[in-house]
Amino acid sequence: MAKTILLVDDSVTMLMSVKNNLEINGFKVETAEDGLKAMEKLNAGLKPDLIITDINMPKMGGIELIKKARALPGFRFMPILTLTTEAAQGKRDEGKAAGATGWLVKPVSGADLLKIIKQVLPGA
Amino acid sequence: MAIEYKKNLAVFSDFVGVEEAEALLEWFLKNPKGKINLSDCVHIHASSLQVLMAIKPIISVESKDEDLKLWLNTVLE
Amino acid sequence: MNNLLEQFLSEGRDFLQGIAEKLMQLENNPNSTPLMTELFRFVHTLKGNSGLFDFPEMTRVLHASEDLMDAVRNGRVNYSQELADQLLEAMDFVGILMDEIEVTEKIGTKHAIPAAELAKALRALLGNPESETAVIEDISPKNNAVISWADLPSLKLPESIAEKLYRYAIDGDAVFWLEYKPESDSFFKGEDPFFLMRQVRDTLWRKVVFNNVAQTLEEMDAYSCQLAFQLLTIAPEEELDDLLRYVPDETKRIEIPALAFVKPQGNEDDHPIDVEFINNALILLDVGDFDALTHAINTMLELSASELWSSSALRWVLRLIESEPDNKIAQQALLESLQTLIAPDWSEIAQTIPSTNTTTNSSTSVNSQVPDDSLLLGFHEVMNTQREILSLSPHLSGAWSEGRLKAVAATLLGCYRAVNHDYESETDAALQLALAENSPAPLLALLESSLADISKLSETPKLEQAELVAESAVQDANFGRRAEDVTAVAGRRSEDATAVTPNKTLKVDQEKVDRLMNLIGEMVVAKNALPYLANRAETVFGVRELAREIKSQYAVINRVAEEMQDTIMQVRMMPVSFIFQRFPRMVRDISRKLGKEVELVLEGESTEADKNIVEALSDPLIHIVRNSLDHGLESPEIRRTAGKNAMGKLLIRASQESDRVLIEIIDDGKGIDPDVIKNKAYEKGLIDEATLERISDQDAVNLVFAAGFSTADVISDLSGRGVGMDVVRSAVEKVNGTVGIESVVGKGTRLYLSLPLSMAVTNVIIIESDGQIFGVPMDLVVETVRVKRSQIRTIKQKQTTVLRGRIVPLLSLNDLLARNVEPLTNEDDEFATLIVRVHGEHVGILVDNFRETVDIILKPMTGILGGMSGYSGAALLGDGSVLIVLNPRELI
Known part of the structure; x- marks a missing residue:
């Protein structure tokens, strides 16, 4: 049973790169270009097993997305990872405080990606 | 479903996720002597783990997963 | 060209375009935050994307640009024309690189130097050109310190597992103790702490503690995480750090030294091992005849039941001989432990410098x-x-x-x-x-x-x-x-x-005694309801006869309850020898290290106090004794020149004074020079110049207890012993104790701690203020007085009054509790004033009225309220109401 991951990033390049990596590893991937679009998908009934989101995005950023998603029914316990750069220690903490499970550091290699997802997603 | 409730027995299978804990607790409140079958269970989310620790039910069949069995043995004896 | 690269280039050009546009708009509107945020995001995303490929020159320039824009966005660097020029130049350079990539799919080496120069120029605008690497942070948990015996968990492992772990540790595999206490809301962050712990490899021992806060199963919240995980593993350090990187504050990792596993266990022997055997074994150990020693131990083991404590100790001796034949000190300590059946304290032994001829002083007679x-x-x-x-x-x-x-x-x-x-x-x-x-x-x-x-x-x-x-x-x-x-x-x-009677000693789990203690506490409170009842019987129902009967029954219950309480307290009593016993060794080791000669005299070891009190004494006492040895007692040469006996004397004495234990630590060292202390305190700003002039010698010496007095330079150049004395004071005050110091220069110092015998019952006075009642611990209350409004003077905007020729500052309890209400007065326009002693000073607290004093069982506040230091706890009163007890020390 393939796990579904919702991937949110405003850069199409980044979406493409991470999506590729995830699909190679057998995940089903949905994408959104910002928090607003991600919320639209969630409201439309998408129920991923994991959300990976960038923080700095136009319209709705990752922190707001985490807070909004957590308030939806069925999302309070969902693992959520933020996608940040190595410089953004503050962002990582902010993400955790908003309810993120952990973070991924850009650029993320396929091996790292898989390792971390396995850690937060039992059965992956 | 990761937990199937029978008359006096809860059968756990695969990965018991976080959503199950509340229902599990309620089931135990209704069936205080309920037993559990862990045979095909590989993992129990921490929330359900603490429910089990609070109830300390009888395990009718232990898990086939050796590691899970080790952990549960230290917890539920 | 692959899709991803194509996408990168096309999106990248859009970003470059966007960056150029935003920079132009900023020229006209240099303070626009939205523009600035957008600009940063473009540069940030572009840099992130470039990292997906192996284009170090491009990433380097973009990284420097991102840092610069971050600084501008946060207002650390001002936007300027020059800055915009520099950024535009950098983006042009990135554009050139993109063109080249489009053709060759790589970046030529000739761009390396211009890239470095551009990055340097951008960082120059930041004001710290060298910081390129500084932004890469260490993400591994930093709170995992090196081994410290004091931090080690007390492990209760089956001997077979302890043996296994010991062998791993001896063979050089680091054994880590891992403790993980997830936050209670961790499930709502998508965490599964149990799953995380199961991913630790090579776990050799594990334990889960569930601390159910709910009283009943019905009240249990399955989604409030109340678990704590503990395990021992030989997994590599980096792997653990990596696994736990999201929860560094909730985990503790300690490397456990091999000796920590050497812990004999088992049933207490009815007949301790023959002293002769132990002495023989010690001699064999001393001469190094391991064969004979091993033989003797094996014989002994065959004769003894294997589940005995002493058998376990002997097996450990054998293992030590096998794995650490040179560690004679440890082997000796284990053998000696057979006399006491108390496991050796490895923390002290680990500090000992190995010496070959340590003789034992067991007295067989x-x-x-x-x-x-x-x-x-x-x-x-x-x-x-x-x-x-x-x-x-x-x-x-x-x-x-x-x-x-x-x-x-x-x-x-x-x-x-x-x-x-x-x-x-x-x-x-x-x-x-x-x-x-x-x-x-x-x-x-x-x-x-x-x-x-x-x-x-x-x-x-x-x-x-x-x-x-x-x-x-x-x-x-x-x-x-x-x-x-x-x-x-x-x-x-x-x-x-x-008559022949069996040994009547009973070993009881401490938890049971604590539970008994709680129950009797409740009993004391419950019985206090009877006088209320009697009162009601008389006043409300008018049955005087019944009231009298209730009162007489109350007298009986009261007596029994008090006796019960006394007895339970006695069960919890413990002689101070429990902590004194470590001093001979400690004093010997430290004085030897410092080259000092010290005679230690212990007095009153059988003095008893509540277990909690005795345990709370341990750390402060060690601190004080160390200080005495370090800074109080002089080296033999100095002592001789001063005309003293070369051997210094350190006396630790415990005695009981009514309901308190008095512990004195007396040395005949050089004492504390009040002048040095005064000046030091003045330098540190603890006292002002006026105080410096006036302060008495005794008050000056007392300054060593002031918070902030103790710092490293005090240790090095001062005769005083301000080393962490404020810590000692607060530790002692935590259990309602007091600490004092007397010193004569050249003659020595006397430090004394006075502690309550038990901490179960607190005597408080109930006061009223703004329609509420509060308790104040009686041991802080000096007296209660009524102060006329006309006697209150305002000095420097502070209310004061003169009491027995002494100026006493007055504070209103309502003010202290942030209630904006004037305190009430009685008919004679007098304020009810509670005089309390806080940090050696008398302070008057204005309240509305006084009530009776009561004995209560003080329960510390928990949860959010636990953080409010102005309250020391709460207690139940006889009529079932809750009394909040104030902590004037913190409140004022």
Whole structure:
């Protein structure tokens, strides 16, 4: 049973790169270009097993997305990872405080990606 | 479903996720002597783990997963 | 060209375009935050994307640009024309690189130097050109310190697992103790702490603790994480760090040294191992004859039951001999532990510098000598009883039956035999005479004369024994329970003199005693409801008779409850020798290290106090003793020049003063120079110039307890001992103790701690303020007075009054609790004022009214309220209401 991951990033390049990596590893991937679009998908009934989101995005950023998603029914316990750069220690903490499970550091290699997802997603 | 409730027995299978804990607790409140079958269970989310620790039910069949069995043995004896 | 690269280039060009546009717009509108945020996001995303490929030159320039824009966005660097030019130049460079990538799919080496120069120029605008690498942070948890014995968890492992772990540690595999206590809301962050722990590899021992906060299962919240995980693993450090990187604050990792696993366990032996065997083993160890030692131990093990504590200890000795043949100190400590059945304290032994000829000072003769002494005590006791029986009614004719006389005679005979005196014929003669006369007189006469004889004979050995015991108490203080053991044995023997009784000591789990303690606490509170009830019976229902009966029943329950409470307190009592026992070794080791000669004298080790108090004493005492050795006592040369005995003296004395324990630490060192302290305190800004002039010598010495006084330079250049004394003070105050210091320069220092015997019951005065009642601990209250409004003066905007010639500052409790209400006065316009002692000063607290004082069981606040230091806790009153107890020390 393939796990579904919702991937949110405003850069199409980044979406493409991470999506590729995830699909190679057998995940089903949905994408959104910002928090607003991600919320639209969630409201439309998408129920991923994991959300990976960038923080700095136009319209709705990752922190707001985490807070909004957590308030939806069925999302309070969902693992959520933020996608940040190595410089953004503050962002990582902010993400955790908003309810993120952990973070991924850009650029993320396929091996790292898989390792971390396995850690937060039992059965992956 | 990761937990199937029978008359006096809860059968756990695969990965018991976080959503199950509340229902599990309620089931135990209704069936205080309920037993559990862990045979095909590989993992129990921490929330359900603490429910089990609070109830300390009888395990009718232990898990086939050796590691899970080790952990549960230290917890539920 | 692959899709991803194509996408990168096309999106990248859009970003470059966007960056150029935003920069232009900023020229006209340099303070626009939205523009700035957008610009940063473009640069940030572009840099992130470039990292997906191997284009270090591009990433380098973009990274520097991102940092610069971040600084501008946060206002650390001002936007300027020059900055915009520099950024545009950088983006142009990135554009050139993109063109090249489009053709060749790589970046030529010729761009390396311009890239470095551009990055440098951008960073120059940041003001720190060298910081390129500084932004890469270490994400591994930093709170995992190196080994410290004090931090080690106390492990209760099965011996087989302990052995395994010990061998791993000896073989150089780091064994880590991992403790993980997830936040209670961790499930709502998508975490599964159990799953995380299961991913730790090579776990050799594990434990989960569930701390259910709910009273009943119905109230349990399955989604509030109340778990704590503990495990021991030999997984590599980096792997653990990596796994736990999201929860560094909730985890603790300690590397456990091999010796920590060496912990004998098992049943306490009924018959301790023969002292002879231990001495023999120690000698064999000393001469290094491991073969003989191993043989002797194996033989002993065959003879003993394997589940005994001593057998476990012996097995450990064998393992140490096998794995660490050179660690004689550890082997010796284990062998010595066989005498006390207390596992060696490795933290102290680990500090010891190995020395080859450490001799043991076990005194074999003690056990055989002491029982005689206590036997005599028992003998006297029985004799006294017989005397009482005989003196009951000397001439009541007929009352003295034959049987009673015979019984007394038989008892006397038994007693004489027990103390090895042959009075058989005398007793027989006296009995015959008594029977003939039908009078107890002959037996009484025999009793008195024999008593005189026997005590004369036993006087000499008694003296010797006393010396012996005293000596061994000093020498063997580090052997823990020695003194108690001896009395225990002695006590049992004296009982044997009259009847054979089994050992009546019972081992009880501390939790049970604590539970009992809580229950009796509730009982005390519950019984306090009875006077209320009596009062109601009289005033509300008008049944005076019933009220009186309730009161008399209350008196009975009250007495029983108080006695119960007393008894339970006594169960919790523990001699201070528990902490004193470590000092001989500590003093020896430290003084040797410092090259000082110190004689340690311990007094009053049998003084008892509540377990919690004794345990709370431990750290402060160690601190103080270390300070005395470090800074108080001088080196032998200095002492000689000062005309003192080369050997310094350190006295640690415990004594009981009414309901408090007094601990004194007295040294005859160089004392504390008040002038040095004054100046130091002034330099540190703890006192102002005016105080510097006026302060008395004693007050100056007391400054060592001031927070912030102790710093590293104090240690190095000052005779004083301000090292962490504020820590000592606060530790002692936490258990309602006080600490004081007296010092004479050149003569020495006396530090004293005064602590309550028990901490179960607190006496508080109830006060009213703004319609509420509060408790204030009586030990802080000096007096209660009523202050007339006219007697209140305002000095420097502070209200004060003069009380017995002393200026006392006044504070309103309402103000302290941030309630904007004036305190009430009585008809005579007087304020109810509670004078409390806080940090040695008297302060008046204005309240509305005083009420009675009550004994309460103070429960500390928990949860969010636990963080409010202005309150020391809450208690239930007899009428069921809750009393909040204030903590004036923190409140003021």
